[in-house]
Amino acid sequence: MSADSGIPTFRGEDGFWTIGSKNYTxxxxxxxxxxxxxxxxxxxxxxxRFAKYRNAIPNSVHFFxxxxxxxxxxxxxxxxKAGNKDYISIHGNLNKVTFYYxxxxxxDIFPAPWDIVEKECSDISDKIKLKNILLNCFxxxxxxxxxxxxxxxxPFVLLFDELYSNMYKMNYAEALMKKAKKFIFIxxxxxxxxxxxxxxxxxxxxxxxxxxxxxxxxxxxxxxKYYKMLASEYIQLN
Numbered sequence: 001m002s003a004d005s006g007i008p009t010f011r012g013e014d015g016f017w018t019i020g021s022k023n024y025t026x027x028x029x030x031x032x033x034x035x036x037x038x039x040x041x042x043x044x045x046x047x048x049r050f051a052k053y054r055n056a057i058p059n060s061v062h063f064f065x066x067x068x069x070x071x072x073x074x075x076x077x078x079x080x081k082a083g084n085k086d087y088i089s090i091h092g093n094l095n096k097v098t099f100y101y102x103x104x105x106x107x108d109i110f111p112a113p114w115d116i117v118e119k120e121c122s123d124i125s126d127k128i129k130l131k132n133i134l135l136n137c138f139x140x141x142x143x144x145x146x147x148x149x150x151x152x153x154x155p156f157v158l159l160f161d162e163l164y165s166n167m168y169k170m171n172y173a174e175a176l177m178k179k180a181k182k183f184i185f186i187x188x189x190x191x192x193x194x195x196x197x198x199x200x201x202x203x204x205x206x207x208x209x210x211x212x213x214x215x216x217x218x219x220x221x222x223x224x225k226y227y228k229m230l231a232s233e234y235i236q237l238n
Contacts (some may be wrong), residue, residue: 001061001062001072001074001186001187001231002056002059002062002074002076002078004059004060004061004232005056005057005058005059005062005076005078006053006056007053007056007076007078024041024045027160029041029042029045029046030046030157030159030160031159031160031161032103032159032161032162033161035100035147035154035159036146036147038145039135039138039140039145039146039147039152040131040134040135040145043131043134043135043138044127044130044131044134046155046157047114047117047130047134048124050075050094050155051094051112051114051117051118053076053094054077054094054095054112054114056076056078057078057081058078058079058081058082059078059232060232060235061186061231061232061235062078062079062081062082062084063082063083064235064238065079065082065084065087066079066082066083066084067084068084069086069176069180070084070087070088071087071088071090071173071176071177071194071198072087072088072089072090072091073090073091073188073192073194073195074089074091075089075091075092075093075094075157076094077089077093077094077095077096080093088168088169088172088173088176089168089169090158090164090168090169090170090173090194091157091158091168091194092155092156092157092158092168093156093157094112094155094157095111095112095114096109096110096111096112096155096156097109097110097111097112097113097138097153097154097155097156098110098153098154098156098167099149099150099151099152099153099154100147100148100149100150100151100152100153100154101149101150101154102149103162103163103165104165106166106167107150107167109156110153112155112156113137113138113153116133116137117130117133117134117137120133121133137153138152138153138154139151139152139153140152164193164194173194174197174201177197177198177201177202178201178205179205180201180202180205180207181205181207181208182207182208182209182210183198183199183201183202183207183208183209183210184209184210184211184212185198185199185209185210185211185212185213186212186213186231186234187212187213187231188213189217190217190219199219203221208223208225209221209223209224209225210224210225210226210227211224211225211226211227212227212229212230212231212234213226213227213228214228214229214230215228216228
């Protein structure tokens with residue numbers, strides 16, 4: 001959905017989850033375990049892949065969805081920029097950070113310090129300086145190299161080894177899905193839990209189901225309408 005805004009898809013050939021670091025796969029990097037055990041590697045990987053898209057602007061699809069009940073896996077924040085005041089960013093937001101907290105707790109949410117990092121380290125090839133600045137901005141000790149609960153900061157993003165929680169408005173998302181009579185899935189491979197949860201509710205509700213994707217996955221279910229096209233093409237039909 002955000003490809004027209006210059007943001008790579010997650011699972012395409014240039015996607016975030018197909019490009020790792022020198023030593024780790026994305027599935028190893030984007031984890032709470034990596035944040036705890038190697039925060040310098042985690043933060044630099046995250047910053048270099050995500051923070052550069054913080055100034056992207058919404059495209060026509062975001063504006064089309066700005067008045068819809070929307071649950072998105074995207075963390076780019078473009079739906080908020082497009083004016084959707086009540087959307088659910090179920091996997092977080094790259095423009096935000098939280099305290100490092102226990103998963104069964106809640107934390108305040110703050111603006112991410114990406115502009116400060118960029119100002120203090122404009123040369124991203126200087127890996128040592130970049131890592132030191134990231135540790136400082138995320139309030140992680142250079143001596144222990146370990147984050148401290150409710151002191152250190154963590155990107156507000158749901159990592160591979162974390163659970164959906166009310167930090168990410170999971171209860172609100174399920175409340176919407178329980179009563180929805182129509183579900184539209186845009187650009188998903190149905191390989192993430194939230195899409196499978198949504199599909200379960202859609203089927204149990206006997207809801208209308210539409211799937212928009214240039215290469216849609218055939219779910220083998222009845223009463224699904226497939227649109228083999230881009231989201232930008234789909235909105236021209238409505």
